[in-house]
Amino acid sequence: MAKYFLILVALVMGYCRGNRIYTLTASEFLNSRTQDTEIYVLDSNFTTNGDSDEIYTIENATSTTGETADTRSTGKETHLEEITMDDVDDFRGKLRRFAANFYNQLRRVTDENQNIVYSPISISHALGMVNTGARGNSSTQIKKSFQLEADTKDSYIDAIFKNITFKKFNGSLDLEIMKIMVARSYIQSSLVVQPDFIDNIQDKYHSDVVSVDFDDSKNVTKRINQWVEEETQELIKDLIAPGIITPFTQVVLVNALYFKAPWATKFDEDTPRDFATPSGKVTVPFMDAVIECHHDENDHYVQIAVPYKDDKTFFVIILPHTAEHMKLFESEEIIEEFFEGLPHRISTGWGRRYIKLFLPKFSVDQSIKADKILKTMGVNDIFTESLANLTGISEGLFVSDFVHKAKLSVDERGTEAAAASAAVMARRSLVDEVFVNRPFIFGIVETEGDILFMGKIVNPSGK
Structure with missing residues (x-):
């Protein structure tokens, strides 16, 4: 069976100054749903006005018979694994070990005269989204990188990520302290997608879902880069290089973290x-x-x-x-x-x-091929065409690229x-x-x- 590409892009920005504020807008469109098999089909006939991205929402999904799907908008609650704050604190500790491990692996492949910067929460969030659709050894390797047992329930991981990232995706009431994450998933319009995956990335990982046609890879690359540029107030341009997205690409998962805060005491x-x-x-x-x-x-x-x-x-x-x-x-x-x-x-x-x-x-920025680092941490199968099992998303996928970019500036302001x-x-x-x-x-x-x-x-x- 031919394998198709899933691409992860973790974009991060950090500022200890500035006045940039994120605003998010979303419009909705109707998609067909295969009622018998409980699998979503993103409408291959979908078109957008101009180059704007339309947001797929489960609440507005319809069945192939034209009836409104039984979703959260009609009162159905998605099951959320019961967790305690001790569970959350314990997992946070494991993610900090993940962060330190990633740092050490990155350090080993970085010139000793080069500065290093990356966002552990951005990378772990993107990897958590993949784990939602990973099965078998592909999932086991991700869990082990998070210091978790192989039999850890996916719903447990999803629930904790939802708890950890909720405030960041909903921003801060204090406009002087900006900690905002945004996520968007671009999915091939004709791809048959498992419904639980769409549910989880929207509800647990706070991701918009956008239907695109990767056959027009240059245009999709442009659209994603434009979205990134808009979300970063034009600070980061051309995040995805030409050639990364191809007609074989089926899914691109993107997240972005923005941080801006003044010092408690001015320097x-x-x-x-x-x-x-x-x-x-x-x-x-x-x-x-x-x-x-x-x-x-x-x-x-x-x-x-x-x-x-x-x-x-x-x-x-x-x-x-x-x-x-x-x-x-x-x-x-x-x-x-x-x-x-x-x-x-x-x-x-x-x-x-x-x-x-x-x-x-100082001001520091770095572009990282995170897939190379994660392989040294034991996460191999999702990046290997013959071994990847991402059937929780769709058939025949593997992760072809995991691009991470971070930028951080520190001054006296x-x-x-x-x-x-x-x-x-x-x-x-x-x-x-x-x-x-x-x-x-x-x-x-x-x-x-x-x-x-x-x-x-x-x-x-x-x-």
């Missing part, structure tokens, strides 16, 4: 300072502030959690004293254990006190209200000074334990 622009890279010193712009933060230090590294204005999200810095200490921290056992227990460390293990922090300003620091300024001479003037690992972490971004800065100049 001031500092004079340029030296930063020790692996290949020598470079002079880069710095910023400084006296801040109240979670802070700890041992014989190997300094640990700092710099709060954003909501005091629920932190820019975590792990600053090893030497290159040897960096290698020690990056060992698989230490880094995975560290990030798994990070929320507890911040809340109870690290003291909260004032320090004067000198931090380099924040709101003026956050800079009311007369009492703090009076303590300047009494606080310890911490100079982040050598390679460091960072993470943007929420108090709930989700790692939005993670990476490593070896050269803030990016050169």
Whole structure:
């Protein structure tokens, strides 16, 4: 049987500044539903007005007899696996180990002079969507990468992802703290799709579903890139390169994460300072502030959690004293254990006190072939044409590409209200000074334990 392509695109942006706000719009169209086999058929005769994307909604599905389908819009509730907050916290800990494992595998294939940035929650969310349609060993390998047992119910995973991502997909009431995820699934108009898959990606993973014709691959590539460009306020263009989407493509799953937050305490622009890279010193712009933060230090590294204005999200810095200490921290056992227990460390293990922090300003972006990294983590079958079992989506699919892109900028900007620091300024001479003037690992972490971004800065100049 011929295999067809499923493509994953995880697009992420991170900003500690700016005023970009997402708005989402969706229109609805009717699709036919094969009532006897309980399988959705996306209407091959569907057309759109111009290049706009029409959104498929189960609530408006109709049966082949013309009757309204029995869906959530008529009162039918989708079964949601019963979970407790302990279940959610436990899975979040496993996803943090996943994040650390992905970091280590990515680090091993990245030049030592290159900065690293990626979004663990974006990648795990996309992989969770695939697991919804994976069966047999294809699903087992994904679950093992999440540190889960092979017999873990898919409904359990879906329910936890819904719990974890709900607030991010619905935005924040505080317009100064922007954490917004969006997702869209592009499906070949003639593809026969299992109904549970459509149900789950819409309900549990908050994804729009769009019917397209991949035979016109250039036009679909253009449409997806235009959507990405619009959602990122034109910051990221041409995400999908020519040739990735072909007439064999059947499904493209896309998610995007946008983050913008001012510091709890505004930084001031500092004079340029030296930063020790692996290949020598470079002079880069710095910023400084006296801040109240979670802070700890041992014989190997300094640990700092710099709060954003909501005091629920932190820019975590792990600053090893030497290159040897960096290698020690990056060992698989230490880094995975560290990030798994990070929320507890911040809340109870690290003291909260004032320090004067000198931090380099930087902007970092990276494009990653995430499929290559996931293969080193044991997720192989979904990317292998002869082994992939994605029959929970449709027959004959495998994942041909998993493209991930992240962009993060950090500078001194924040709101003026956050800079009311007369009492703090009076303590300047009494606080310890911490100079982040050598390679460091960072993470943007929420108090709930989700790692939005993670990476490593070896050269803030990016050169």
